[in-house]
Amino acid sequence: MDGVVVEDVGLAVEAGMITEVSRPAPGALPQPATVSGITIPRFANCHSHAFHRALRGHTQTERGTFWTWREQMYATAAELTPDSYYALALDVYAEMVATGIGAVGEFHYLHHQPDGTPYDDPNEMGRALLAAADAAGIRIRLLDTCYLASGFGTAPEGVQRRFSDGDAERWAERVSAFDDDRVGAAIHSVRAVPRDQLGTVVDWARERERPLHVHLSEQVAENAACVAAYGMTPTQLLAEVGALGPLTTLVHATHLTPEDIALIGQARSFVCFCPTTERDLADGIGPSRELHDAGARLTLGSDSHAVIDHFEEMRAVELNERLRSQVRGHWSAAELLDAAGPTGHASLGFDDTGRIAVGQRADLAVVDLGSWRTRGTGASAETIVFSATAADVRLLP
């Protein structure tokens, strides 16, 4: 079509797939099926920890850093059962659906019972998440996460015993037994998986052509510990073990060296920014544009769910750059829509959604142009990215 936003478009849909995109003569569209507002493909939420939603509003009272916040998060993790995890995730995924999100990448590491013993079905917690996604009506990529160490050379402790499979081989055995092609892989971080075991996770994902996601350099302290342990940055370590590649997503990528940025760009990896979480946790502002210009592909996630609003995530990428540089216009609205939509879906391994085109899933939502926020702002990509909020999403009947 002509531009980012096109007026008076006719869609034919069969079995959930778009079979025709047309420009009917004015008045020719059947009125009962006409939708007013801007119709958009539903977004991809590429980084979710569903259970963090329980912390919303409850973790804003203390002074501290990411690390003190993590203590509160662990207290929540310690209490979850398969049933309560299902109920919580169902609520979170329903909020995503209501706010225009059509697919979620769930970065899942809460695998075992509180003392570290596997459940009778060792994938029971993961299955609870898949069931919650089904019940909420959202597509899911379950990024089953390998988490083996509390820090560089430190065994899991406390609630972290719920996360650990013992070693990467046993992680791979468990995940292979999952037997659901919605399962992808994740390395929690270079902190949490020792250097000599990273390759096992990388190979598991590559052999199956499944997405591989990794938390990367969210915190300065993590970088320093990695350099102390291995004499290289987390990005250099991931490059060394072959973890960077076109089906890899690096989550956060906040504190990078120029060499890190070049390595990620050369690999054509995805970088998943989570701006509303990164500001909430005082992580800092990552080099989004430098990564893009080096060849990396931007995606977005709501991560801790302090906020679930992909409009906020999109505009925060640009607005954070403005705050830092005192210049406007780093990211266009069209680029940010691409990050929230088709690029995001691709990073989850979904290539059949994110665009309004023949052969794509008819997975659509509508942005209301008549709300207090959007009225008079024009039917444009800029209105979607800079004026609308989650509250302006209308679901199709």
Next chain:
Amino acid sequence: MDGVVVEDVGLAVEAGMITEVSRPAPGALPQPATVSGITIPRFANCHSHAFHRALRGHTQTERGTFWTWREQMYATAAELTPDSYYALALDVYAEMVATGIGAVGEFHYLHHQPDGTPYDDPNEMGRALLAAADAAGIRIRLLDTCYLASGFGTAPEGVQRRFSDGDAERWAERVSAFDDDRVGAAIHSVRAVPRDQLGTVVDWARERERPLHVHLSEQVAENAACVAAYGMTPTQLLAEVGALGPLTTLVHATHLTPEDIALIGQARSFVCFCPTTERDLADGIGPSRELHDAGARLTLGSDSHAVIDHFEEMRAVELNERLRSQVRGHWSAAELLDAAGPTGHASLGFDDTGRIAVGQRADLAVVDLGSWRTRGTGASAETIVFSATAADVRLLP
């Protein structure tokens, strides 16, 4: 009462004023009049340029700075008539009312006809704003703004002719003839009012005990030009002419020296931060906490109305500090509610609103605790500041 948020409160209201605040026995509140959610005093929006709302969604396509954005804003200003100004302001003020704002400080400088000739009533444009506020049901402090120069030693040009009264004496004559006690004073900036005329505006406001507002140091370039012209910072210049004081509000206060911060704090002036505009215009992050700790009193404004959402303004003060410092917990939710509420109202000269207490106006709104954003987050100040949005405001019947 006991805390920031108190459960099961009974209010008696007569003629719009709160006459009793009580804690009835459980079940004793009459059901038809029970309100669920968190009842809050409506906010004060201390810095508004109503006509900038027309730019929302339309100024996000270009690379540039505050100064290139200003060209688009001037193009809008050039076209307004009293009638269209009224219609636009009515819409903006209605949006404020719908989102929980009860009072607005309108920083008004669009005084004259396009060629600079006064209207038959030289206050016709200001009266249009007062009428719009009345129609929308919002309290207004019309900050009638003195604007005499395009820059240091430069005459007004183009649309700026609409802003200028020629000199400060004629500004004072016009404003004195306004004859409406809702009118306060503003100095557009130290750029726009020459040094030897600042005192006239200061005196006008002080004699009448009316609020005085000033744009201060939003841009680094403005500071540099002031130092070049006068050998001192804008804050030093305002201090020299006696413009700092307890009824003065300094708007933005983004780029300050430690001495500037000390001067503002010693004067107990208000500082009005406009975070959603300051990020939109790439102004930067001002030293909110340092100003507070020096004695200044924080207020909030939506300024250009790229966003009208005082929940966003509140949390952005804290979240911007987190982005800059990589530490959490600079501002408590209670402090931010105070900035958005009673402190803000005081900066507009309104001391009878902003608190739920006997003798205060019953100017209240309700934050819905059952929305996707707020459910499960707790009836707390933190929920209001960090979880709710403008879309969660419910007006009282």
